[in-house]
Amino acid sequence: AQSVAQPEDQVNVAEGNPLTVKCTYSVSGNPYLFWYVQYPNRGLQFLLKYITGDNLVKGSYGFEAEFNKSQTSFHLKKPSALVSDSALYFCAVTAGGLTGGGNKLTFGTGTQLKVEL
Amino acid sequence: DGGITQSPKYLFRKEGQNVTLSCEQNLNHDAMYWYRQDPGQGLRLIYYSQIVNDFQKGDIAEGYSVSREKKESFPLTVTSAQKNPTAFYLCASSPGARANEKLFFGSGTQLSVL
Numbered sequence: 516a517q518s519v520a521q522p523e524d525q526v527n528v529a530e531g532n533p534l535t536v537k538c539t540y541s542v543s544g545n546p547y548l549f550w551y552v553q554y555p556n557r558g559l560q561f562l563l564k565y566i567t568g569d570n571l572v573k574g575s576y577g578f579e580a581e582f583n584k585s586q587t588s589f590h591l592k593k594p595s596a597l598v599s600d601s602a603l604y605f606c607a608v609t610a611g612g613l614t615g616g617g618n619k620l621t622f623g624t625g626t627q628l629k630v631e632l
Numbered sequence: 633d634g635g636i637t638q639s640p641k642y643l644f645r646k647e648g649q650n651v652t653l654s655c656e657q658n659l660n661h662d663a664m665y666w667y668r669q670d671p672g673q674g675l676r677l678i679y680y681s682q683i684v685n686d687f688q689k690g691d692i693a694e695g696y697s698v699s700r701e702k703k704e705s706f707p708l709t710v711t712s713a714q715k716n717p718t719a720f721y722l723c724a725s726s727p728g729a730r731a732n733e734k735l736f737f738g739s740g741t742q743l744s745v746l
Contacts, residue, residue, distance in 0.1 A: 519674075556739075556740065561736075609731045610731065619731060
């Protein structure tokens with residue numbers, strides 16, 4: 516069975532500092548990895564995905580994520596955090612190469628990012 | 633959340649009552665999904681539909697029902713059999729049902745029990 520771990524319930528960072536939100540996964544075969552963001556009382560918004568190719572993936576709002584196959588990780592990063600980045604972040608994984616979209620996705624439990632002045 | 637409309641934003645259910653959550657999309661997507669979100673538990677799949685007139689149970693389908701009579705609509709009914717319905721419900725869609733596609737989400741419905 517596939518799984519996702521987001522080991523930190525909350526991450527606090529000062530505005531202007533770099534941020535990292537951690538994600539590790541377990542899946543059979545090649546992984547397809549996603550990051551989504553959720554603002555209060557809203558649905559999730561897609562940030563970025565890794566399917567294949569370059570291990571460093573760039574996404575929306577200046578976010579990027581690094582795929583590390585040996586460590587089975589897909590950490591979300593941003594060089595300089597903004598107060599407006601404060602939100603709930605979800606990592607998700609599915610096994611690549613199979614049919615099936617959202618019905619095959621496994622989500623992590625989410626990490627609350629708080630960026631303070 | 634563009635293209636997917638969920639209503640109502642807030643819904644209250646009385647004991648023994650069935651309630652229906654609406655989800656409409658104008659993205660011409662084939663696949664639609666219902667997720668339940670509880671604090672600290674991430675998202676869990678209730679039902680999904682990959683094509684009109686077809687739908688499949690997800691991981692936590694008990695106490696819920698759906699229909700997919702039109703491509704753009706995928707309503708979810710929370711029946712009286714669902715004993716713990718209080719949660720945030722999210723509808724999503726994707727162009728097809730391929731593993732590399734991103735999901736588009738609605739803005740959610742918060743369901744509470746009176």
